Amino acid sequence: MTAQTFYNPASIAELLDVLDKFKEKVVIVNGGTDVVERLQTGRVAPPPDAIMYIRNVAELDYIREENGHVAVGGITSYAEMLSSPLCRQFGGLMQALAEIGSPPIRTIATPAGNIGTAAPAADCNAALMALGASVVLASKTGERALSFEELFSGPQKTCLRRDELIREIRIPVNKTATSAFIKLAKRKAQDIAQVSACVCLEAEGDVCKNVVVSLGAVAPVTVRARSMEALIVNKTVDDAVAAVRGFVPSEASLRSPRNKAYKEAVIGVIVGRAIKKAHAETAGRK
Amino acid sequence: MSVEVTCTINGEQHVLPVEPAETLVESLRLRLGLTGVKKACGTGDCGACTVLVDGEALRSCILLTASMQGKSITTIEGLGTPDNLHPVQEAFVEAGGIQCGFCTPGMILTAKAMLDKNPRPSDAEIMEGLSGNLCRCTGYVKIVDSVHRAAEKMAP
Numbered sequence: 135m136t137a138q139t140f141y142n143p144a145s146i147a148e149l150l151d152v153l154d155k156f157k158e159k160v161v162i163v164n165g166g167t168d169v170v171e172r173l174q175t176g177r178v179a180p181p182p183d184a185i186m187y188i189r190n191v192a193e194l195d196y197i198r199e200e201n202g203h204v205a206v207g208g209i210t211s212y213a214e215m216l217s218s219p220l221c222r223q224f225g226g227l228m229q230a231l232a233e234i235g236s237p238p239i240r241t242i243a244t245p246a247g248n249i250g251t252a253a254p255a256a257d258c259n260a261a262l263m264a265l266g267a268s269v270v271l272a273s274k275t276g277e278r279a280l281s282f283e284e285l286f287s288g289p290q291k292t293c294l295r296r297d298e299l300i301r302e303i304r305i306p307v308n309k310t311a312t313s314a315f316i317k318l319a320k321r322k323a324q325d326i327a328q329v330s331a332c333v334c335l336e337a338e339g340d341v342c343k344n345v346v347v348s349l350g351a352v353a354p355v356t357v358r359a360r361s362m363e364a365l366i367v368n369k370t371v372d373d374a375v376a377a378v379r380g381f382v383p384s385e386a387s388l389r390s391p392r393n394k395a396y397k398e399a400v401i402g403v404i405v406g407r408a409i410k411k412a413h414a415e416t417a418g419r420k
Numbered sequence: 421m422s423v424e425v426t427c428t429i430n431g432e433q434h435v436l437p438v439e440p441a442e443t444l445v446e447s448l449r450l451r452l453g454l455t456g457v458k459k460a461c462g463t464g465d466c467g468a469c470t471v472l473v474d475g476e477a478l479r480s481c482i483l484l485t486a487s488m489q490g491k492s493i494t495t496i497e498g499l500g501t502p503d504n505l506h507p508v509q510e511a512f513v514e515a516g517g518i519q520c521g522f523c524t525p526g527m528i529l530t531a532k533a534m535l536d537k538n539p540r541p542s543d544a545e546i547m548e549g550l551s552g553n554l555c556r557c558t559g560y561v562k563i564v565d566s567v568h569r570a571a572e573k574m575a576p
Contacts, residue, residue, distance in 0.1 A: 137440045137441050138421045138440065139421060139440060140423040140440035140484075140486045142486070142487070142489065163484060163487065166482055166483060166484060166487075167464050167479075167482055170443065170482040170483065170484060171462060171463045171464065171481075171482055173441050174441070174443065174462065184440070185440045185441060185484065185486070187484060187486065187487040189487065235464070235552065236467070236551045236552020236553075237477070237530075237534075237548070237549055237551070237552065238464075238467070238470060238476075238477045238478055238479055238530065238533075238552055239464055239479070239552060241476050241477070241478060242476075242478055242483075322551075323551035323552070324465055324551060324552055
């Protein structure tokens with residue numbers, strides 16, 4: 135517990151001033167469900183001089199549809215997304231959100247916080263990657279957008295600069311695609327994924343036309359499994375499910391001998407289930 | 421350098437000088453002696469430290485006290501009194517939803533927040549609502565019964 139100063143900004147401008155002043159010496163507390171525990175156990179590096187609590191920045195709390203995407207503000211919680219009619223169109227996202235923690239965690243935890251934490255098994259990050267989401271980063275020098283594929287650089291590491299804030303998450307609206315999320319975990323409640331997959335699918339009848347596959351907990355970062363997508367495109371759902379079964383995508387990078395064989399064996403099964411589930415939604419839509 | 425936080429705790433206004441990284445469970449237990457708030461896992465997983473913040477059930481072990489400026493916090497001590505239990509407390513006593521009692525404050529406060537939003541939850545909704553509260557004694561059957569009983573008591 136080394137932090138000496140506490141900031142409680144009320145506006146983005148004020149927030150960015152503090153970030154600019156302290157850079158790596160300030161730790162941002164959003165929902166706090168990960169970072170507060172790490173603060174208590176001295177696992178925030180480098181030890182921060184200041185803590186900045188950002189949940190009173192009301193202008194970061196929104197979900198709205200604009201310019202072909204749904205925009206989710208930087209302090210918007212999972213619970214707000216789960217009850218948002220705008221988010222309901224993203225089946226895979228809703229399924230992932232429902233798997234996160236428990237209701238009291240979802241009340242306060244945020245997708246932006248989870249992106250900052252960059253856990254390789256994070257449920258929401260896998261869903262957002264499959265849906266083609268991007269994040270808008272703000273700093274005193276301006277804004278830039280990063281796709282989910284560009285975002286993560288290692289376990290608990292992102293490409294964010296230390297003066298940058300995750301201001302907004304943008305999820306493109308795609309009326310012709312459906313998505314599904316499947317999580318394999320030991321317990322039903324409050325567990326961390328052993329393998330998770332999100333599939334975003336555009337199908338013509340039973341044939342998979344466009345597909346994005348993202349995987350959680352199979353590499354140091356959430357990954358997009360293009361090698362698997364190539365096996366799925368232009369196949370019928372049944373053929374695609376058969377093709378991915380037992381396939382270990384080159385994007386997976388499993389090193390722990392404790393679970394490598396098991397995870398490699400189940401990746402294809404989980405992706406297959408997600409393909410079927412996403413396709414069932416396509417059928418349901420017609 | 422301490423931060424001065426003004427908040428309402430169990431209906432009373434408090435001005436607390438706290439450390440920036442101090443958690444709410446520490447402030448409630450150590451500064452105010454509200455030991456009905458239990459600290460167990462310290463990671464937000466077990467639910468024993470649950471308190472109500474502006475009516476929402478939250479984990480006080482992963483909340484910074486410094487962020488509670490202007491908030492209204494209710495602990496189990498503020499829900500009812502020994503002579504005048506809250507209906508959720510009464511229901512847990514009557515249905516035997518308590519064994520060792522360690523998880524009970526968190527269970528009751530989580531159940532209260534759930535019932536305020538959903539006055540007649542199904543079994544599945546209760547189990548989902550309490551999925552973040554761990555009990556190592558009861559096996560949950562009597563806890564689910566207790567929440568149903570509380571719902572009946574609180575029905576208008």
